Amino acid sequence: MRVEDSTLKNDILHKLSMPEGNFYFMDKYIVAEVYEGVIFSWELAEKVIYEASEFYGSDIKISYITNRINSYSTIPRDWLNLFREFSKNVVSTAFVNYSGLGIKNYLVEKIFIRGKVGHFTHLMEAVEWTVYQHKKLNVENPTNA
Numbered sequence: 001m002r003v004e005d006s007t008l009k010n011d012i013l014h015k016l017s018m019p020e021g022n023f024y025f026m027d028k029y030i031v032a033e034v035y036e037g038v039i040f041s042w043e044l045a046e047k048v049i050y051e052a053s054e055f056y057g058s059d060i061k062i063s064y065i066t067n068r069i070n071s072y073s074t075i076p077r078d079w080l081n082l083f084r085e086f087s088k089n090v091v092s093t094a095f096v097n098y099s100g101l102g103i104k105n106y107l108v109e110k111i112f113i114r115g116k117v118g119h120f121t122h123l124m125e126a127v128e129w130t131v132y133q134h135k136k137l138n139v140e141n142p143t144n145a
Contacts, residue, residue: 006124041074041075
């Protein structure tokens with residue numbers, strides 16, 4: 001299910017549209033919907049991180065949900081760069097997969113990710129888990145409204 005086809009569309013604070021996909025900035029998390037065939041590299045991650053820092057500020061505690069509605073590739077070692085640079089800001093990472101290949105990718109990618117990691121087959125389950133991670137850790141952020 002795409003973000004814009006769900007009830008989450010009402011929670012979008014900012015939509016970052018890039019040639020590689022759409023990134024939806026919510027209150028406590030970002031949902032990524034990367035386009036078919038894209039290679040999600042460190043260079044792309046840096047662009048998203050820059051935009052997120054501009055929007056949320058540098059001290060935000062945020063979670064990342066990848067809503068794999070399309071088939072795309074990642075460079076797992078690039079996740080090491082991401083978490084080495086920004087692990088203090090990341091509360092949790094959730095993967096929503098709709099295919100067997102997506103699940104295999106998740107099993108590889110989670111090896112490189114520090115912190116709380118969840119795997120789901122429905123977007124809303126991932127969102128509920130993500131919000132719970134923030135509550136469990138008592139993470140409060142200043143609102144950007």
